Amino acid sequence: MSAAAVPGLAVRGASKTFGAVVALDRVDLEVQHGEVLALLGDNGAGKSTLIKCISGVHRLDAGSIEVDGQEVAMTSPAVARAAGIETVYQDLALFDNLDPTGNFYAGRELAGPSWMPRGLRWMRRADMARSAAEIVDRLQVSLPARSATVGMMSGGQRQAIAVARSSAFASKVVILDEPTAALGVRESRQVLDLIMRLRDHGCAVIVISHAMDHVIEIADRAVVMRRGRAVGEEIPRPENRARIVSLIVGGDD
Amino acid sequence: MSAAAVPGLAVRGASKTFGAVVALDRVDLEVQHGEVLALLGDNGAGKSTLIKCISGVHRLDAGSIEVDGQEVAMTSPAVARAAGIETVYQDLALFDNLDPTGNFYAGRELAGPSWMPRGLRWMRRADMARSAAEIVDRLQVSLPARSATVGMMSGGQRQAIAVARSSAFASKVVILDEPTAALGVRESRQVLDLIMRLRDHGCAVIVISHAMDHVIEIADRAVVMRRGRAVGEEIPRPENRARIVSLIVGGDD
Amino acid sequence: MRLGPVLILAVLVLVLSASSPYFATTQNLGNVLAQSAVIAILAVGQLLVILTRGIDLSVGSTLALAAVVGALVFESRGGGVLTICVMLLAGAAVGAVNGLVYVFGRLPHPFIITLATLSIARGLALSLSHGQPISGMPHVVDTVGGGSIGWLPYSSFLVAFVAIVVTLFLTRVVWGRWIYAVGGNPEGARRLGIPRSWVLVSVYVCSGLLAGIAAVVTAGRLNAGSPTFGQLAELDSIAAVVIGGASFLGGRGHVGHALVGALMIGVIRNGMNLLNIEASRQLIVIGVVIVLAVESDVVRGRLEERFRALKAAGA
Amino acid sequence: MRLGPVLILAVLVLVLSASSPYFATTQNLGNVLAQSAVIAILAVGQLLVILTRGIDLSVGSTLALAAVVGALVFESRGGGVLTICVMLLAGAAVGAVNGLVYVFGRLPHPFIITLATLSIARGLALSLSHGQPISGMPHVVDTVGGGSIGWLPYSSFLVAFVAIVVTLFLTRVVWGRWIYAVGGNPEGARRLGIPRSWVLVSVYVCSGLLAGIAAVVTAGRLNAGSPTFGQLAELDSIAAVVIGGASFLGGRGHVGHALVGALMIGVIRNGMNLLNIEASRQLIVIGVVIVLAVESDVVRGRLEERFRALKAAGA
Amino acid sequence: DSNKTGSTSSGSKVVKIGFITKFPVDFYDTMVDAAKAWDKSEPGAEVVFAQGSSGTDDEGEIAAIQSMVSQGVKAIAITPTSPNVKDALQQAVDKGIKVVLVDNDIPDWSGKSAVVATDNLAGGKLAGQWLAQNMTAGGKIAILQGVLGNPSLQARVDGMVEALGDAATVVAKSPTDCDQTKGLNAAQDILTAHPDITAVYGACGPPITGALQAIKSAGKEGKLLVVGFDASPDELTAIKGGTESASVAQFPDKMGTLGAKTAFDAAMGKTVDAKIDTGTEMVTKDNVDQFK
C-alpha cells in the first residue's frame, strides 16, 4: 500500500451497535485498486457487519466511507452500487423464485429502448439468458435445467450463482463474504482465479474467508478483526500463518 | 471396514429424482460404529440429497436404509431420529425466532412430569438454559446475549449452534453436512475434535466437507460421489490427496 | 413484549377521557370490557393460528354455529352445563375440520379451508335455525355473558382466565414451544421430529374452541343463539392481533398483543358512540385511528433506535 | 402455469352442463362472464399485491368509492370520458394511499393500512352519497358494464385486455420482473438496488386502479353508483387468486391464476342459482366446492409426482 | 347538524333522548332526518343519534345502547336489529329509561313502552294480494330474498307467499343480501333457468333495482310484473318509468317523527299507545307522484 495513492475504498472510524452488541468499534480500513485485502476474524468478529455497512445495507452509527477519495453517504445499497461497489453477501441474497438468469440480472436487466425510464423497458430475455449461461459456464459449476428456480439448488450451486452475479458486474470495488464456503475443490479454484482476474483489472477487492490457504494464496494484505475492532494487519505468507492465527484467536482468551 | 461387523448404517441402491434431475442413482454406502466416513463430491453431486434421504427428509424412490442391520422405513425425520440418527443440515434448520437454548432443545425439551404425554409437560427452563450454555461454551463460540434470537446472529455463530445441537444428542449415527463451512479457525478445530470424540464413543459418523485438510485429518474412509453416483472410495491420506481430487473432479470433463 | 401498543392504548384512553365526560366512568369502562370480551377471546385463538403463519377466517361463523347449536340443545333438552359443553364442542369441531383438512389435505394455505368453513358454518347455522334467532339461554350462560360483579363484567374475568391459561401454555408447556418452533421454521420443526402436523391441527382446534367460548359469551349477552352472530368477526380478530403488535411472519407474538389490540378496537368503537359520531364518519375515524395507532408505535420504535445509535456513537 | 385449476374448472363446467340444461347455453355463458368480470379484474390487482407478499383488503370499498365519486361527477358535470377518468383516478388514489402509507410509514404489514382504507373508503362513499345509490351513468359506462356483442359481454373483452396487458407487464417489462424479485426476497431486492419501495407502492396503485376499472364495470352494469357496491369483494378477490393457484408466499403466480379462480367462483354461484339451491344450502355448497377444487388439484399433483418417482425407480 | 348536541350539555331543563338506527342507508337516513326535524321543533328535547354498521350488527347496537345509558338519556327510540338486543334494552329500562321500538317489534319482550312500526308481514301480504290480483293465471314468480337470518325481511317474503296463495307458483328463490349487484346476478340466472316467469318479487329495494337491469338486458322490460319492498327513490323512478310495477311503501319519516315524539312523551311520563302503526301502502304508477 503506497501512502501516496488514493485508496479505492477507505473506511474511517466505523462504529455500529445492535442493541447491546457492539458489532463495530472505530474500524479503519483502506484498500487500493489492484489489491486484494483479506478480512479475517473469528465468528462474530464483525466482518459481515463491516461489509454490510460498506455496501449500504446497514447505516454506520459513526464513521465515514470513501470511494476513490470521495466520501459517499451510504444510505442504501443502491447508492453503494452506483458508487461502483459490488458485494457477494454471506447469505447470498438470491431470489429463490427466479431462475439463474433472473437472479443474475436482477436490478440491471438488459432492456430497451434506452430512452425509456429503466423500469419501463422491454427486457431482452434471449440476450440475458445467453450471457448468463456464458458466465456461469466460466465458473464450471454444473447446474440442473436452465429454467429451474434457484430455490431448489444445492448449497454450492447457489453460492456459485451469487459469486458469478457480482463479479460479472464488478467495476471499482468488489467485496466477497466467504465466497468459497460452500464450494467444491474445483469451483473454489475458479473463484480464486476470478478474484485474481478482478485484481488484475484494477478492482479493489475485499475477501472474507476462514480458509487460510486461500487467503495466503490470493491476498496482498490481511486485516484481522476481533470483537468489532481491527486488531492487526499482516502480509499473508505461509511463514506468517501462525502469527495471523494467533491474531485471530487473540492472546487474551 | 470389516465384512463381519454389522454396519451402524447401510444404504443400498438408493435412487432419487427431482423432476428431470437424477440426484441419486443406485448409491450404496456403509458406515461402521466408531468410524468417520467422509462423503465427498463436486457441488450438485447429490451429497446433501443422500443424507436428507437417510434422515427421512426426502423419501427414496428406490433402495433401502438399514440401521444396525435393521431395515428402517425412513418415512419422516421423526423416524430417523427415533432410530438414533442425528443430522446437521447444510441449511442448518434453525429457528430464527427462538434463542439458542430454544433451538438447542427444540423437539426434546427437558420437561416433566414424565407420566404426562411429551407435549403436555411443563418445561424445566432453567435446566435447559444451564446445559445449553455449557455445551455452547465447550465449542468456544462467542455468542451475543443469551436471550437474543438466533435470527440476528452471524453465519458462524448459527452454524456452531446447529452443530452443538445435533452432537449433544448423538446416539448411534451422526451426519454432518459441511459442518465447518462458515466456522473460523478455532471453531473449526473444536468441531473436528468433537467429531473425533463422537467416533471414540462408538458413533457412526458421516461428514460432508469440501475442506480436504479436514477430511484427511479426521476421516477413516472417503466415498466420492459424482452426478448422483458413488464413483469411488479411498483412504484419506496426504499421499492420496491428488487421487481423491481427481476422483471428485472426474476424468471425463 | 413491546410496550408500544400499550402506550398507544393509554393515549387513546386519555384522549377519550378528556373529550367525553362519560368515558372514564366505571359503568362505561365495564361496558368497554364487556364489548371487547368477544373480540379478545377470538383474537387469542387467532393469535395461536397466526403464530404458525396461518389465518382463521372462520371464527365468526363458528361462533354463530356454536351459538345456534347451543340454543337448539337448550330448547330441546335444557341444562346449563350441557348447553355450554355443546357450544364448546361445536366450536372445537369446526376447528378440527379446519386443521385436519388443511394439514392432511395438504392444502397450500389455511386461507382456503377456513374461507370454506366461513361459508359452510354460516350456512349450517342458518339451516339449523331456519334463519331465525332462537331465544333463551340457561341462567349460567346469561350470567357469564351478561352478568357483572359491581361494574366488572363476568366476561372480563373469563377473558383474563383464558389469557392466563394460554400464556402459560405458550411459555411454559412443551406444546406451546412447539407452536413457536413451527411458526419460526415449519420445515425445520419437521426435521427435528416435532409433530408439526398435530401442532398445526391443534391451533385450529384451539381457535375453534375459543370461538365456542366466545359463542357462550355472545349468547349470554344476547340471551339467544342467532345465525347472524359474529359477522366480520374474522377481520376484527385478525386486526386485534396485528394492531396489538404480533407478526404475520409467524413465531412472534404474545397473548398480550391480542388483548391490547382487542381493547383498542373496543375503546375506539365505544368512544365514537359516546362522542355521537355519525355512522359513516365512524368508519372513517376507525380507519384513521387504527393506522395512527400502529404508525405511532413504529415511529416510537425508530426514535428509540436512533437515540441508542446516537448514544453509542457519542460514547 | 400449473394446469390443475384449469382442469378443475373444466370438471365443474361439465358437471353443471350435465345437471342443468340452461348452463351451457350461450346466453348463460355470457351471464357467467359478465358476473365474473368484476371479481376477475379485482383479482388481477390482488394478484399483483399477493406477488409481493402483500394483501389488499380495501378493493371492495375502493370500488364503491370510485363508483360514487364517478356518479357524482356525472351528475354534476356529465361526460363519459371524464366520469371514467374520475373513477380510475379515485381508485388509483386510494391505492396510492395504501402503498405510500404502508411503505413510507414502515408499517409491519399491509393488512393494517388496507383494513383502515377498507373502512375509510366505505365511510367516504357513504358520506358523499348520503347513503343513497346515485342513478345514472354515461352511455359509454353503461355499454362497458352492461353491453355485449352477441352473447359476449363487453366486460369480458375488458377483462381479456387487462389480463394481456398485465401479463406482458409481468413477464416482459423490467418493472414486472422487479415485482417477482421483491416478492421472492424483499431484502435481497433492496440489496441489489431494485427500488423496492416504489415497486411496493406501484402494486397497490395498480390494485386501486383496477378497482377503479371494476367500478366502471359495476356502475355500468347497474347504471348507478352506490356506496354498498363491492361488499366482501376483498374476500372474493383473494379467494380467486388463491383458488387459482398463486402462492401466498410471494413471487409465485400468474394472471391466469386470478382469471381461473374468478371464473371458478362465478361458475359456482351461477350454477347454484340455476339449480335453485336454497339460500342457506348455497353457502354450504360453495364452501365444499372450493375445498374440493383446491384439494383435487393437490391430489392430482401428488399422484403425478408419485407416478414419476415410480417410473424413475423402475427405469 | 350536530350543533345542538354539542352546545346543550349545560341546559339542564332539556330532556335527552337517544335514537338508534341500524345502519347508514337511505331508509334509516330518512328516519333520522325526520327525527332531527322533530328535534328542532321541540325545544324541550335533545336527540342524540347512533347507528350500527350493518343490518345484523347486534353487537354494534348493544354498544350504542350502553353508551346512551352512560350519557344519561331519559328515553331511547331504537330500530332493533333483532330480538337479541332486548337484554341490553332491559338493563336500560331497569335504570328507568323508557324504550320505544321503531320499525321492528321484539314480540315477547314486555319492557317496551311502545312500538312504532310497519307490520312487515302485513306489508308482504299487501304485495301478495296485489300480485294475486294482477297476475295472469298459472303465472310463475321468482323471489329475491333479503339478508339471511333477518326476521323482518323474512316476514316480507312469508307474508307475500301466504297472500299469494296458489295464484302463482314460486319457481325460484335466491339470496341477495339486499345487494344490488347480487340482485342483478340472481335475476340474470333466474331469467336464464326460467325464461317463462311472469313476476319478480324482492324483499328489499336494492336487489329489485339490480333485477330491473337484468330484465332490461334480457329485453323483457315491461313484460314482467316486478314488485319491490321499501319504495326507495330508485324504485319510485322505475315505477314512474313503467319498468317496475309496484312497491310496498313504508313511512320511515313517520317512524322517525313518531318514534322520537313517543319516546319524549314516555320520558315526560305521559301515557303512550302501545302500538303505533305507521302503515304500509302499495305504490303503483297511479299513485307514485304522492311519494317523494
Ligand SMILES: Nc1ncnc2c1ncn2[C@@H]1O[C@H](COP(=O)(O)OP(=O)(O)OP(=O)(O)O)[C@@H](O)[C@H]1O
Ligand atoms: N442485525 C443484527 N442484529 C443484532 N445483532 C447482530 C446483527 N447482525 C450481526 N449481529 C451481531 O453482531 C456481531 C457481529 O456479527 P457479524 O455477522 O458481523 O460477524 P462475522 O464476523 O461476519 O462472523 P462470521 O464469521 O460468523 O460470519 C455478532 O455477535 C452478531 O450476533
Ligand SMILES: Nc1ncnc2c1ncn2[C@@H]1O[C@H](COP(=O)(O)OP(=O)(O)OP(=O)(O)O)[C@@H](O)[C@H]1O
Ligand atoms: N428439492 C429439490 N428439488 C429439485 N432439485 C433438487 C432438490 N434438491 C436438490 N436438487 C438438485 O439435485 C442435485 C443434487 O443436489 P445436492 O444438494 O444433493 O448436491 P450436493 O452434493 O449437496 O452439493 P453441494 O456441495 O453444493 O451442497 C442438484 O443438481 C440440485 O439442483
Ligand SMILES: [Mg+2]
Ligand atoms: Mg459473517
Ligand SMILES: [Mg+2]
Ligand atoms: Mg449439499
